[in-house]
Amino acid sequence: MIFRNARLLDASRSIDLEKADLWVQDGKIAAIEKPGVLASKPGVTERDYQGLWITPGLIDAHVHFREPGFEHKETIHSGSRAAVAGGFTSVACMANTSPVNDQAVVTAFIREQARRHALCRVFPIGAVTRGLQGTELADIGSMIEAGAVAISDDGMPVLNSKLMRHAMAYASSFHVPVISHAEDPHLSEGTCMHEGSHSFALGLRGNPAASEEIMVAREIALARLTGARVHIAHLSTRLALEHLRRAKSEGLPITAEVTPHHLTLDDGAVLGYQTFCKMAPPLRSSEDVEAMIQGLADGMIDMIATDHAPHSPLEKQAPFAQAPNGIIGLQTVVPVTLSLVRNGRVSLFRWLDALTSAPARMLGIPHGTLAIGREADLCVIDPQRRWKFDSAQNASKSLNSPLLDSARSEMQGQVVETWVGGKQVFKSERNAR
Amino acid sequence: MNASLLTISQLSSLEITSLLSSARRLQSEESPLKPPLPLSGKTIGLLFFENSTRTRLSFESAIRRLGATPLTLAIAQSSVQKGETLLDSAKNLRALGVDAFVLRHPEAGAAEFLAREIAVPVINAGDGMHAHPTQALLDAATLWQSWSALRTPAPAEENCLEGCKVLILGDILHSRVARSNLELLPRLGAQVTVCGPGSLLPSVEQLRAYGSIGRSLFPDESLRECNAVMVLRLQRERQSAGFIPTLQEYTRFWGLTDERLKLLRSDARILHPGPANPGIEISANAMADSRSLILTQVEMGIFVRMAALLRAFGRLDS
Numbered sequence: 001m002i003f004r005n006a007r008l009l010d011a012s013r014s015i016d017l018e019k020a021d022l023w024v025q026d027g028k029i030a031a032i033e034k035p036g037v038l039a040s041k042p043g044v045t046e047r048d049y050q051g052l053w054i055t056p057g058l059i060d061a062h063v064h065f066r067e068p069g070f071e072h073k074e075t076i077h078s079g080s081r082a083a084v085a086g087g088f089t090s091v092a093c094m095a096n097t098s099p100v101n102d103q104a105v106v107t108a109f110i111r112e113q114a115r116r117h118a119l120c121r122v123f124p125i126g127a128v129t130r131g132l133q134g135t136e137l138a139d140i141g142s143m144i145e146a147g148a149v150a151i152s153d154d155g156m157p158v159l160n161s162k163l164m165r166h167a168m169a170y171a172s173s174f175h176v177p178v179i180s181h182a183e184d185p186h187l188s189e190g191t192c193m194h195e196g197s198h199s200f201a202l203g204l205r206g207n208p209a210a211s212e213e214i215m216v217a218r219e220i221a222l223a224r225l226t227g228a229r230v231h232i233a234h235l236s237t238r239l240a241l242e243h244l245r246r247a248k249s250e251g252l253p254i255t256a257e258v259t260p261h262h263l264t265l266d267d268g269a270v271l272g273y274q275t276f277c278k279m280a281p282p283l284r285s286s287e288d289v290e291a292m293i294q295g296l297a298d299g300m301i302d303m304i305a306t307d308h309a310p311h312s313p314l315e316k317q318a319p320f321a322q323a324p325n326g327i328i329g330l331q332t333v334v335p336v337t338l339s340l341v342r343n344g345r346v347s348l349f350r351w352l353d354a355l356t357s358a359p360a361r362m363l364g365i366p367h368g369t370l371a372i373g374r375e376a377d378l379c380v381i382d383p384q385r386r387w388k389f390d391s392a393q394n395a396s397k398s399l400n401s402p403l404l405d406s407a408r409s410e411m412q413g414q415v416v417e418t419w420v421g422g423k424q425v426f427k428s429e430r431n432a433r
Numbered sequence: 434m435n436a437s438l439l440t441i442s443q444l445s446s447l448e449i450t451s452l453l454s455s456a457r458r459l460q461s462e463e464s465p466l467k468p469p470l471p472l473s474g475k476t477i478g479l480l481f482f483e484n485s486t487r488t489r490l491s492f493e494s495a496i497r498r499l500g501a502t503p504l505t506l507a508i509a510q511s512s513v514q515k516g517e518t519l520l521d522s523a524k525n526l527r528a529l530g531v532d533a534f535v536l537r538h539p540e541a542g543a544a545e546f547l548a549r550e551i552a553v554p555v556i557n558a559g560d561g562m563h564a565h566p567t568q569a570l571l572d573a574a575t576l577w578q579s580w581s582a583l584r585t586p587a588p589a590e591e592n593c594l595e596g597c598k599v600l601i602l603g604d605i606l607h608s609r610v611a612r613s614n615l616e617l618l619p620r621l622g623a624q625v626t627v628c629g630p631g632s633l634l635p636s637v638e639q640l641r642a643y644g645s646i647g648r649s650l651f652p653d654e655s656l657r658e659c660n661a662v663m664v665l666r667l668q669r670e671r672q673s674a675g676f677i678p679t680l681q682e683y684t685r686f687w688g689l690t691d692e693r694l695k696l697l698r699s700d701a702r703i704l705h706p707g708p709a710n711p712g713i714e715i716s717a718n719a720m721a722d723s724r725s726l727i728l729t730q731v732e733m734g735i736f737v738r739m740a741a742l743l744r745a746f747g748r749l750d751s
Contacts, residue, residue, distance in 0.1 A: 006476070200639035203541035203563025203609060273542030317550070319519065319540035 001036060001393070001422070006049035010056060011353035012360075012369035019233045022054060024376040027422035032370065049380065053431040055352055056368045057089025057120075057377030058420065059359040060330065061257060062154070062179075062233055062305035065091075067113060068106070074310035074397045076110065077117035079330075082308070082396040084426040085332040087415035089377035090360075090367050091120060091308075095127040102127035102138035107146040119425040120418075121377075123149045123363060128178065132156040137167060144174045147402065149363045152179035154233055155280070155325075157215060168228035177229040177255070177362060182215035182240065182282060183207070194267040194282040194323045202273065204320060207282050208342075209237040216240040220247040223254055232256040233364055234307050236281040238291035245300050248431045255362050257305035258292050260329055260336045262401075265289070266294035269402065275316045276402040279309065288386050296354060304337055306330050310398030328396045332389055332403050334381060335411035342412070349376040359379025380417035387414050393429075397431045416420070436554035436745045439544045440564045441616035448638075448744075449570075449620065450590045455749055456574045456736040470500025471748050478531035479505040480522060480547075481558070482538045485732060488568075490537050491513065495738035504531055506571055512616050518704040519543060523551050533745050536560070543704030555559075555746035556738075562607050569613035571737040573621055575730050576661055579702050583660075588622065593655050603665030604676075610706045611665060615643040622659040627685060628652045628657070633677045651686065652682055656693055663726045664689050667714045680713050689715045694722060703727050 005023040021038045023031040031038060032099030040046060046161050063348045065079035067432050074082075076093075083091050093110065095101035101110060114122035119195060126143035130136050132153045140151055151171050156165040157180070166180075171178050188211045192200050195206025216232055220243055223230040235241060235256045260277065266286040269277040277283055295301040309326025333355070340346040344356075367377050380397035389409045391399065403409055434442060444452070465750075470476060473733040477496045481489055489505070506522060510750040536544050541561030548555040559565040573594065581587040588595045592689060599618055604625045605611045615667065618625050626647030627634060640646045649655055656662060677683045684690065689703070697703070698737050703725040711717045720727055743749040 075666050197639050197642045200606075201612070201642055203612060205562075273545055305525045317520070319538065319543040319546050319560075320538045321542075 001048050002040070002044060002157065003045040003054055005035060005047055006052050006054040008032060008054050008370065009348070009352055010370040012357035013371065014349060016349070020171050022370070022423045027376055029370055029374055030375050031310040031372065035409065036065060037142055051382070051414065053381040053383055055372050055379045055381065056356045057379050057420065058087045058333070058355045059090040059093045059363070059365070059368050060088050060306050060308070061231070061303060061359040061363055063091045063308040063330065064096065064310065064326070066310060067097060067114045068109060068228065072312055075115045075117070076122060078317050078395070079310070080114070080120045080122065080399040082311055082328065082330040084418040084420070085415065085428075086332070087334050087379035087381065087418055088330060089120050089379065089420045090123065090365060092123040092125050092363055094125050094151060094152060096155045096385070100131050101125070101143070101148070102125050102130050102191040104142035104146040107148050111147045115195045116281070120420055121367070123147070123365060125149065125154070128153040128158055129163065134158050134160055134163065135157065137163070137170065140167070140170055141174055146175055148176070148277045150177045150179050150231070152181065152233065154179060154181045156187050157181050157183045161218060165222050165226060165252070165408070168222055168226040168230065170227040177231045178405055179231045180215065180219045181233050182212050182219055184211045184214045187211035187305045188280070192278060192282070194272050194284045196267055196285055198201055198267045198270060198294060202270065209239060209284065210383065211289065211375045212237045213243065216243045220244070220252065220254060222298055223247070223252050224250070229253045229285070234259050234262065234305070235295070235301055236262045236284045236288060238288050241291050241300060248300060255358070256300070257303045258301045258386055259305060259307045260333050260370040261321060261327065263289065263296065263304075263340065264336055265293050265402070272403065273320040275318065275320055276327060276400055278320060278323055279307070279327055280325040280368060291325045291346050293340060296340070297350060299350060302354065302362065302409070304333065304354045305359065306333055311400050312401055316400050328398055330389070331393070331395060332401065334415050335413040336403070337415040338383065357359045376418040376419060376422040378417075379415060382416050383413050383414060385414040386410065386412050436747065437544075437548040438556045438566055438741050439548060439742065440557070440567050441569055441613050446591055446620065446662070449617070449741055452570055452740045452744065453577060453593070453750055454590055454738065455554070455576050455577065455740040455743065456570070457461045459736040459739050460733065463674065465498060468500070471743060472496075472746060473500035473653060475501040475532045476530050477501050478526040478534045478536055478740065479503055480519070480526065480536045480538070481506065482519065483559070484521040485537050485559070486539060487734070490557060491731070492732040492738050493648065495735050495742055498735070499739055499742055501742070503669055514649055517549060517708045517727065520550055527551060529555065533641055533713055541638060556741055562609050562612070564613050565609040566613050566742055567734070567738055568610050569617040570741070571730055571734045572614055572704060572706070573617055574737055575704065575726050576702070577621070578729075579726060583700060591623040597661065598659045599623045599625050600634045600652065600662045601625060601665065602652055602662055602689065603629050604667055604671060605629050605665070605715045606633045606635055607668065608665050613632065613645060614663065619644050619646070626655050630677060630683070631638065633671065640709060651660050653693065653696060656696040660698070661704060661705040662689065662697065663706070664709075664715045665706065666708065667711070669709060678712070684713055688713060691716050691718050694719050707731070717746065
């Protein structure tokens with residue numbers, strides 16, 4: 001297959017070719033040339049990609065695919081369907097399944113389900129502690145041997161600092177990062193939105209920004225102590241970002257991610273008790289949102305991750321405090337975050353790095369690049385196309401997105417094709433508006 | 434106009450004055466309403482997911498006086514204990530012919546949620562820490578009655594608490610009564626100050642949304658100045674949850690004790706939304722004091738709830 005006349009973008013090597021041809025052979029990237037160089041080859045298909053971008057397939061370091069255990073919310077198959085519809089070719093799925101991914105047999109099960117049913121690459125993340133209970137270490141080494149790429153108790157912060165210290169030191173002998181859901185569990189207990197004027201007016205228990213600041217500061221201190229690689233999941237507060245800035249200037253091996261929603265929505269979106277705007281960490285103040293954009297732009301926040309968290313409609317159809325945390329996000333990342341590029345807040349390369357090479361580096365996987373010889377994982381984007389995110393477009397098993405069928409559904413920029421290892425796994429329905 | 438009554442902030446100033454004046458008009462009628470009663474033939478579902486005696490009785494009484502029939506879901510014997518959700522319960526009562534709901538629920542936003550999901554009016558009888566609009570309206574009606582008697586000429590309806598200094602004393606942070614009064618009383622011209630221990634007070638930033646609300650950490654000075662003090666119930670769980678060290682210490686610094694009672698002006702008024710913990714946030718003597726309006730509040734509650742019910746059916750004269 002030869003992809004002709006596309007704009008080729010590769011942040012891993014700072015390549016931006018306005019018009020180029022890309023040759024994929026045997027599932028690998030075989031050549032990238034200026035137009036007119038690559039001759040047609042007998043038996044090789046060619047297509048014209050004039051006006052479209054081709055980037056490395058996107059990588060999401062933080063999704064919840066709910067299998068095993070919560071298949072009514074999402075399965076590895078349905079989650080991967082949403083992933084490829086969003087341009088993702090690799091995802092890393094969190095351990096809070098049932099049973100928890102805290103031992104090799106569960107890791108192996110996820111890998112096997114992915115091999116059979118997934119449309120994209122699925123990389124399991126193992127638990128830090130057994131059952132996410134925060135009391136004893138999970139079988140970290142065995143899980144990594146079985147294919148886990150990182151460890152995290154995402155959703156359940158590890159309160160015990162001594163145990164977290166040991167987890168970091170232990171994980172570093174296997175060269176995997178520890179991903180921290182950085183919240184002080186006591187400060188966040190029973191809360192359901194950001195603590196501020198809105199939480200008081202709504203009568204909802206507020207989660208103070210201090211909860212995240214404290215834990216990010218602790219993780220930095222422990223990273224300094226252990227020398228381990230630490231990754232902060234879904235950063236959301238301005239002052240936690242300042243902690244991170246200082247840690248990075250010290251040269252500590254710390255990375256961080258931000259979600260599309262923490263880049264674009266503030267706690268005002270909760271007004272009216274919108275359970276589709278409930279997640280942990282919560283939507284923060286507009287100053288925090290501004291800081292997140294700034295942090296992404298200057299690279300202090302390394303990557304964008306969705307924290308794709310499906311829940312069934314009945315679960316979200318409840319009084320606010322009773323509704324579970326989390327929203328889906330895989331399919332809307334490109335248009336939502338591309339708006340930051342369009343309005344000049346984030347550079348195109350920084351944006352692409354945040355969705356490809358940065359998560360690949362953190363997870364230690366050989367993807368997120370168009371380097372010759374690598375797997376041909378590709379994302380084809382029409383940056384101009386306008387479309388509406390509605391139920392017919394939604395590929396996830398769940399519907400819990402504040403962007404779905406709402407006043408926020410109008411999108412600009414669409415993933416039109418996704419390729420994994422040289423095979424097309426997604427092609428968008430034509431619904432240009 | 435939204436027939437549901439979910440918060441004070443949803444109400445226009447005109448709606449507020451019409452609710453308050455209707456309540457006072459209903460109260461001044463010497464005998465019970467004469468047939469044909471305005472809501473005769475209607476069924477009102479009372480969904481009480483939280484213990485409440487006086488609010489439920491007050492609504493039931495208001496419903497009967499208007500000629501409607503209350504259908505109460507008594508929580509203790511109900512299937513709520515078996516995990517039936519708010520929405521299921523409401524749909525079932527709706528199928529039993531209920532024309533409007535009165536909802537008390539431990540979660541903030543429950544009334545708004547129900548109103549969105551079900552096609553009949555919902556009156557919020559308290560949702561978590563969020564709102565208790567009929568309580569605030571009855572507090573305002575009670576205050577208006579006593580404040581207008583002290584002022585000549587009596588202030589205009591829409592500004593009926595003009596100049597009235599109200600101190601709300603206690604656990605402001607967890608109180609839906611405080612929130613609804615913070616929304617209502619300043620709109621009627623009252624100058625409101627909140628007071629309580631720092632761990633039970635909203636921040637200055639959180640109060641800013643309500644306009645110029647005073648915030649004080651200790652009550653004595655405000656007690657000397659105020660025209661009315663509204664004492665809030667202190668939940669005993671606040672001690673075990675670590676908001677205060679002991680109930681005794683709370684009483685010592687923030688209780689309306691016999692000592693502090695002496696600080697109040699002779700024409701000041703004492704309110705409490707009930708049920709009180711005598712000897713903790715308020716002394717028995719303060720409750721029984723000639724300046725106390727606590728039982729007037731209970732009485733006014735019926736008329737305010739009658740007005741809210743009439744409004745739900747578009748029968749409130751403005």
